[in-house]
Amino acid sequence: MKVTEKDVAYVADLANLDLTDEERSGMLRDLNSILDYVDRLSELDTSNVPPMAQVADRYGVDHEKRGSERFAYASREDILEGLRRSLPHEEALANAPDADDNFFRVPKVIER
Amino acid sequence: MELTSLTIDAARSAIQERKTTAAALAEAHYLRIQKEDGQIGAFLTLSKERALEQAERIDRMAFEGKPLPPLAGVPVGIKDVLSTRGVRTTAGSKILDRYIPPYDCTAVARMEAAGAVVLGKMNCDEFAMGSSNENSAYQPVRNPRDLNRVPGGSSGGSAAAVAADMAVVTLGSDTGGSIRQPASFCGVVGLMPTYGRVSRYGLIAFASSLDHIGPLAKTVKDAAIVLRTIAGRDPMDSTSADVAVPNYVAELDKPVRGLKLGVAKEYFGEGLDYDVRQTVETAIDKLKQLGCEIIPVSLPHTPYAIPTYYVIATAEASSNLARFDGVRYSHRARGVKTLSEVYRRSRDEGFGAEVKRRIMLGTYALSAGYYDAYYLKAQKVRTLLTRDFDEAFQKVDAIVTPTSPTAAFRLGEKSNDPLAMYLADIYTVTADLAGIPGISIPCGVTREQLPIGLQILGKHFDEATILRIAHAYEKAG
Numbered sequence: 001m002k003v004t005e006k007d008v009a010y011v012a013d014l015a016n017l018d019l020t021d022e023e024r025s026g027m028l029r030d031l032n033s034i035l036d037y038v039d040r041l042s043e044l045d046t047s048n049v050p051p052m053a054q055v056a057d058r059y060g061v062d063h064e065k066r067g068s069e070r071f072a073y074a075s076r077e078d079i080l081e082g083l084r085r086s087l088p089h090e091e092a093l094a095n096a097p098d099a100d101d102n103f104f105r106v107p108k109v110i111e112r
Numbered sequence: 113m114e115l116t117s118l119t120i121d122a123a124r125s126a127i128q129e130r131k132t133t134a135a136a137l138a139e140a141h142y143l144r145i146q147k148e149d150g151q152i153g154a155f156l157t158l159s160k161e162r163a164l165e166q167a168e169r170i171d172r173m174a175f176e177g178k179p180l181p182p183l184a185g186v187p188v189g190i191k192d193v194l195s196t197r198g199v200r201t202t203a204g205s206k207i208l209d210r211y212i213p214p215y216d217c218t219a220v221a222r223m224e225a226a227g228a229v230v231l232g233k234m235n236c237d238e239f240a241m242g243s244s245n246e247n248s249a250y251q252p253v254r255n256p257r258d259l260n261r262v263p264g265g266s267s268g269g270s271a272a273a274v275a276a277d278m279a280v281v282t283l284g285s286d287t288g289g290s291i292r293q294p295a296s297f298c299g300v301v302g303l304m305p306t307y308g309r310v311s312r313y314g315l316i317a318f319a320s321s322l323d324h325i326g327p328l329a330k331t332v333k334d335a336a337i338v339l340r341t342i343a344g345r346d347p348m349d350s351t352s353a354d355v356a357v358p359n360y361v362a363e364l365d366k367p368v369r370g371l372k373l374g375v376a377k378e379y380f381g382e383g384l385d386y387d388v389r390q391t392v393e394t395a396i397d398k399l400k401q402l403g404c405e406i407i408p409v410s411l412p413h414t415p416y417a418i419p420t421y422y423v424i425a426t427a428e429a430s431s432n433l434a435r436f437d438g439v440r441y442s443h444r445a446r447g448v449k450t451l452s453e454v455y456r457r458s459r460d461e462g463f464g465a466e467v468k469r470r471i472m473l474g475t476y477a478l479s480a481g482y483y484d485a486y487y488l489k490a491q492k493v494r495t496l497l498t499r500d501f502d503e504a505f506q507k508v509d510a511i512v513t514p515t516s517p518t519a520a521f522r523l524g525e526k527s528n529d530p531l532a533m534y535l536a537d538i539y540t541v542t543a544d545l546a547g548i549p550g551i552s553i554p555c556g557v558t559r560e561q562l563p564i565g566l567q568i569l570g571k572h573f574d575e576a577t578i579l580r581i582a583h584a585y586e587k588a589g
Binding site for chain 1: 321350430444475485494495547
């Protein structure tokens with residue numbers, strides 16, 4: 001068993017999930033079974049293989065350039081109003097479970 | 113004229129020639145939905161008002177004798193992970209049960225600008241995570257070819273609606289096979305374009321480096337018309353490619369004689385159903401008869417595709433789904449006292465089992481101490497998988513494979529075994545990882561009369577060639 005109950009609790013905490021006891025034991029079983037299968041990746045020697053984070057690296061990129069310059073194809077000029085005007089407050093807040101006229105409302109965060 | 117079995121061109125010309133109206137077409141499809149969808153479950157939300165307004169606009173144009181745009185009056189369905197302004201968009205999840213997007217997805221906006229009539233939103237696995245549509249938080253979709261079987265997933269509603277004549281075409285999304293596998297299970301055409309070919313703006317993200325939007329249709333030509341409509345650079349998605357969009361429809365009838373088709377033994381190994389193998393081999397023979405040259409190729413890293421996919425896709429998902437926090441637009445749990453409780457309880461209540469499983473797996477793979485062993489390792493193997501295709505495509509113009517190792521399975525058959533479910537995507541995930549385009553077309557049925565799909569994979573931005581091969585196969589009957 002690679003993943004322990006403690007790991008499940010730790011990862012659930014990172015992921016902002018509580019999970020019931022039943023969910024936790026199911027998670028323990030499933031994660032171990034999936035990771036056992038994933039372990040076959042270690043059969044491959046990848047020491048000289050570069051990682052691939054995205055497909056877009058393969059087109060449009062100017063490989064002569066460095067840093068963000070390489071991805072110049074994806075940039076555009078700033079436009080005063082943007083490509084789409086910002087949403088009016090009432091539209092931006094319309095889906096919020098709790099809001100006033102201007103803000104999303106959440107329980108008090110700062111303790112006194 | 114049977115109004116619910118028309119292709120795009122037939123529908124458009126019937127309206128242009130005033131043999132029917134866009135409104136009558138929409139009504140006929142709503143009637144069919146009312147009659148059929150109770151047992152299939154393909155639609156989650158109907159957008160009747162929006163549809164009839166658009167139909168009226170098209171009918172006015174036809175009445176005034178104006179030339180109609182390519183999708184004029186064509187009734188379409190939109191997978192519920194694509195945002196539609198003013199029309200509820202749930203992504204198949206309870207956490208977005210009441211979410212009304214304030215803007216349109218670019219692909220949807222382009223469809224409507226080309227005259228399409230949006231009938232409603234299609235059921236899917238929650239956040240597009242699944243291969244059977246059983247992970248929808250609302251209802252499973254049943255396969256119109258056999259109601260005891262799944263339609264495939266995650267675009268199960270999109271595939272079933274086309275198969276059952278409840279829409280002429282639909283849009284789906286494909287992250288690991290979610291357009292092609294359900295197309296195969298339901299006996300329709302499903303096209304996943306090259307990564308970056310179609311803007312993802314307005315698509316509720318599952319795994320951003322793998323997500324693609326594409327059409328499901330009754331014919332290859334219809335898929336080509338839709339692709340031409342939705343493809344092309346969009347300044348709202350920086351990963352949408354600035355690559356010219358060819359006229360896919362005009363290229364369909366170019367000859368296929370002399371095209372080189374690769375067949376990879378790795379796609380015909382253990383786990384492939386006997387009937388599927390026989391049927392796909394017969395289909396490949398037919399392509400040979402049409403003048404294509406069949407060439408064996410090797411894609412040696414194929415056995416590592418599923419583990420690679422489930423690390424990368426879940427890692428990206430764990431990050432993308434962090435935005436559902438009960439504050440801005442998602443469900444909030446009642447009776448919570450602290451902000452941390454808002455996050456946790458809302459997510460606990462709002463997400464289903466498979467989504468939680470993937471968030472956990474992805475978070476684990478990204479967490480300190482495991483990042484190199486899982487996430488970085490998978491990204492490196494992704495390079496190897498992509499190189500496999502690069503090498504193969506030096507020798508061939510396209511690669512033909514089965515779309516899925518089996519035909520549609522029964523509801524409940526795999527729902528308790530996540531790993532078995534993941535293996536349903538074994539022939540489709542590689543294309544998502546490499547970013548190459550793929551199409552699934554019907555190529556026969558099993559002894560139980562269940563549809564089988566033939567998958568054709570192409571080079572980056574070479575949808576024209578795979579559409580042409582698919583069209584030639586379809587025409588040959």
